[in-house]
Amino acid sequence: MIPDLGKYQGAVLSAYAISLLLITVTVALSLWRARVVKQQLNDAEARAKQAPDTH
Amino acid sequence: MIALLRRDLLLAVRAGGGFGLGLAFFLILCVLVPFGVGPAPATLAKIAPGILWVGALLACLLSLDRIFQLDAEDGTLDLLATSPLPLEGSASVKALAHWLTTGLPLTLAAAPLGLLLNLPAQATPWLVAGLALGTPALSVIGTFGAALTVGLKRGGLLISLLVLPLYMPTLLFGAEAARRGAEGLDATTPLFLMAGITAGTIALMPFASAAALRMNLR
């Protein structure tokens, strides 16, 4: 499956592993924060609807 | 503007602390280094230019947050901003006062401390000239960092993070000049380049500092 990387196998594999890990973490954090903020906003939006502007 | 400079210097002298602190830190650093790397004269001579430059830079960082913080806390900054003095001028004067109380003493102290670190005699003029030309840039850039963080409660550490990468070119040329001087080479090129950076920052950074101050006062 994995092509023969010769004596540099460790270097190449670790470069790919670390990079993909970092990208995955970035994407995961972005998605997670997007979800959290969206949820909080929906709650606030609902509260605002429930108690219409008192001004 | 001269009045502001005189006031800042007066406060620096009377308030104590800020004035001697940077210098004391510089001294302590230069005394500690030989304990860290061993007393061998050859080793010390090799690293002395770098240590002296890094030490001066860190000593400079130490007092940056005081440039605007105290004036912002007691409301003086609001009054200065509404006064006829242009904020750019005030920022320049503040930087000058900072240099007179930190950069200048550091420059003067560098020669004797160089002896302590076994700095080759031929490097001393280059080091002192480099510090004299470079520390003004450190003060001006530091004033910009202080202006950015003036509204923050825990600004001290943030200033260091913001300002350090901006210090890089000055540090690089300054240490390079001193190193070339130590090897008996001609070091005018890095010195000129550094002087150029200093001139540029003195001319332009006050505008950035004043802009940052205005944004923070809003």
Added chain:
Amino acid sequence: MSIWKYANPTQFMRTTRWLLPWLSALAILSVGTGLIWGFFFTPDDFRQGSTVKIIYLHVPSALMAINAWLMMLVTSLIWLIRRHHVSALLARAAAPVGLVMTLIALITGGIWGQPMWGTYWAWDPRLTSFLILFLFYLGYIALWQAVETQDTAADLTSVLCLVGSVFALLSRYAVNFWNQGLHQGTSVPVATGGRTVSDVFFVPLLISMAGFGLMFVVLVLLRTRTEIRARRLQALLARERAAS
């Protein structure tokens, strides 16, 4: 209507809502193609052996690390001049992505450097410049997070970005002067039209670069949407507090 209408948060949300899924698919496809092609189906270099495969990560991430900063510079200027909120939030959203790209470029460079130059790290001009860029990103992000008032934070970070760009450029030349490096010349000389790598490596590299670019755009758009929501949330909460 001009491009400026997209600087309105409402319009931005509406446009990116349908744009984002398509762009995401395209980004996943191209990053996947570029990396899989590069990893599985390219020959080893006769000199560098299999380490040449690292190029498909290293070059695109380094490219995006610089492009992200350039993009932040442009959006910062737009914010300072025209005060479009979305522009400021784009810069804010881009910074952490740029930081990760710089980190990837640094790490893959180190891993590549070890077998090639015999060291993970050398104070080579390019490496040093990237380290300085990394510090700039850190400072920029820290300033965004430290300032409470969002518009002020946008103002201050924009000024920092401008000043930082000048100094990043200065550092680049200063570092060159200081130490002539080990690093090879650029692999993708767009300006000259010449190539230093052969087609076998170049085509997957191009795809990978396009993929990293798309991935950056997708992440920035996604994060900007989040930032816009966060700003709205803040405004709503402030109104709630004012009402009670």
Added chain:
Amino acid sequence: MYYTAQHLACARGDRTVISGVGFQLRSGQALILRGPNGSGKTTLLRCLAGLTPAVAGSISFSPDEVAYAAHADGLKAQMSVAETLQFWAKVFGARDVTPAIEGFALEPLLNRRVHTLSAGQKRRLSLSRLVLTGRKLWALDEPTVSLDMQAVAQFAGAVTTHLTQGGAAIIATHIDLGLPEAEQLDITPFRATAQTDTDPFLDEALL
């Protein structure tokens, strides 16, 4: 000489605090701003002094005509009273500090360091700076805080002198200074509401 503002909206931080404020003031007149804490008096004064740009509306005078005195005294503990006065006189290009000394009875304090002064004395020193500015329009934020009855009367006297010399003043205060021809402006009704808020992130169509 008239000082006018029309449909003025001012922000503090990201939020528009007051909007639709307008007033007209002529030389020799004082305007007293009323309103509970947090109603936007400070924000309005900072806006008039040019520290925060107005969100909307127009002001007929330049910030360079305004002498601003904030909550904070803006004094340095390590300086003497005389040094403080001389410093600000130089900053504002005033030749003579005697009007400030006489107007606020600072004569006996001249050689004292600021950190030895009481809160009321500091306040007096801080307000005496207004005379040194030589500016026509005073914008004062709670000027009488920590002043005793006598000092308040003294301060009212100084303001009256300023008004009779053709100056004007906008004062946010809760107490009655007994100024002649003072006009009152209650800014409570101008508090920004959801309808007047221009924050683009509050657009109902956003989501």
